[in-house]
Amino acid sequence: MEPTIVVTGATSGLGRLAAIKLAQQGARIIITARSQQKAEQTCQEIGTDRVDAFLGDFTRLDDVRRIGHEIADRYDHIDVLVNNAGIHAFQPRTTPDGYPEMVAVNYLAPWLLTHTLLPALQRAPAARIVNVASEASRRHGTLRIPQDLTDTSPFSARGSSERYGKTKLLDIMFTMKLARRLAGTTITANCLDPGFNTTGLGRELRFAGILRKVLTRLRIGDPARGTGLIVALATDSRFTGRTGGYYTVRGTRQIQPTPPGNDPSAQAQLWYETQQLLEPVAR
DSSP: OOOOOESSSTTTTHHHHHHHHHHHHHHHHEEEOOOHHHHHHHHHHHHHEEEEEEEETTTTHHHHHHHHHHHHHOSOOOOOOOOOOOOOSSSBBBBBBBBBBIIIIIHHHHHHHHHHHHHHHSSSEEEEEEEEEOGGGGGGGOOOTTTTSSOOOOOTTTHHHHHHHEEEHHHHHHHHHHHHHHHSEEEEEEEEEEOOOOGGSSTTTTTTTHHHHHHHTTTSSSHHHHHHHHHHHHHHHTTTEEEEEEEEEETTTTTTTTTTTTOOHHHHHHHHHHHHHHHHHHH
C-alpha cells in the first residue's frame, strides 16, 4: 500500500526535492503552499496524479489549523508528516496574529499542524513525524521561555541568526517532548539537521542568487544530502520504531542537542507554554 506523506514547504528547497523523491518511491504526496502558482508548478514537477496541494499562509495560525483539518478530513490516515516549512528572516516582522514571524512559521505552525493531524496519524498502522531542525540551534544565545515565543523586539540582519537558531532549538525540544508523549503508540517523532544547503540560502539577501551559483560550482551545500536524510527518516526501515532522536547529515548519526535542548524539564515547560498560547486556535 502506498504511504500518504504530508510535506510542508514543498514548493522550494529541500521540501520540493524531498517531495519529488518520496513520490518516486511510490508515495501519495500532500504538499502545503502559500501560492497557487507555485503549488501547480510543484505538482507538475512531481509529475504524478498522486499529489494534492493545500493552500494557506503559515504566518496565519488559523490557516495552519484549517489546512490540518482539511487534510485530516480528506484522507483516511496519514503515514508521515514532514514539518519542513521554515524561514530565516533578516529583518523583524510580526505576523497578523501578533507573533514574531520566524517563531510563528518555524515553530508554532508545525506544532499546531502536528496537533491537528494527530488523529489522522493515529489511524495509520505506523506513522512517523519528521521535523526539520538545524545545527544553527547551537547559536541560539540565551533561551527564555515563554518570552521568546512572543518577542517582537527589533534585531539586525546579523542578529537574525540568533533568533533563527532559537526557533530551531524549539523544534528539537518540541520533537523530544512529543516523542515521550507518544510513547507506547504507533507514532514516532524525530528531527534532523539537514546541514548547509544552497537551496535554502537566504532568499531575502539581494546577492543570494549569485552566491548560490558560486557555491554550487564549488560543490558546497549539496542539497541531496539533506534531502536524503529527510527521506530516510520518513521511509527507511532503519528508523522503524526509533523515536525522540536528533540526527545529522554528518555521518547520518544521532547527536545530542545543545543545552537546554536535551533537558526534559525545559521541554515540558516549552510544551506547556506553547499549549497555553495556542489553546484558543488549537480547538
